[in-house]
Amino acid sequence: MTNPGAANWSFDEEDLNALTRTVSRFLSETGAHSALIADRSGQLVATIGRPLSFDPMVFATLTAADFSANDQLARLIGETDFTTLFHQGEKESMYVADVARRLILVTLFDNHTPIGLVRLKMKPVVEELTVHLDRAYIRARESGSTQPNILAGAGEEIDELFNW
Template sequence: MNPAATSWAFEAQDLERLDALLGAFLDGSQARCALLLDRTGRLLTAAGDDAGFDRVSFASLAAADFGASDQLARLLGEREFRSLYHQGENGSMYLVDVAGHAILAALFDARTTLGRVRLKTKAVVPEFASLFAQIAARDRTVGARLEAGWLTEVEDEIDRLFAE
């Protein structure tokens, strides 16, 4: 299955864990802002200073940037690029893949360094990946139960229709 096509069904405790992980990452990295988005560009959660920009638009553009970089990687004989770094005069951003399911974006300025952001990213990405794996497993189990129940209902209804 294409992870980018995954539609997440988050429960309240999932969002709380995502927020807690993102908040801890933000504190540890000293980044200005951190965002977690899915590979389709949907903003999942964000923490920190928004600096007056539209986070939803940012998520969409960052996912497109990451997708374009994946295509560039393939052209260069790589399977993927796991991270992207963009440096500006006053701020920079570091984007990293989270197990093919999401993208962690860190926006930072001179208050921290790329090295610190990368170090904290390396620590938190496996935690995000584990949470996404748990959510995906739960969603598959729930989906299978719902599908089985739905199928039984449809079969029963067909039997009732033809019994008359």
């Protein structure tokens, strides 16, 4: 049985490496110290750069909620969405960008990195990430699925998992 409400999707090692490479280069070009990729439902995909001092999963969830709430605000003022959000702090700031309406890229930087540089370099990075995502989707469509269904026939194992 598949859930008719939502399209499932998956990442393989190659997809993740491609996304990570692009974002790593962006970090070194801008001097931003860390980045985080989440999907639009708030699930963490990857963290890149300096290790984060907080729980990245919680951060991903709140970022997705922030983005969704801002989408609704955009609609109220007659826009379809806001593709980027900027939150400025005294020392630390974050720049959040939509990637093909599937992922969210969060860039964290301190006051040594000019926001203008992050903004300037962000656009080509988002385009490159979109190309990676499209490639993964095309591959998924052509092969019928990105990966064999790892849970196919796992009914008994699932029953055992909840045997507590």
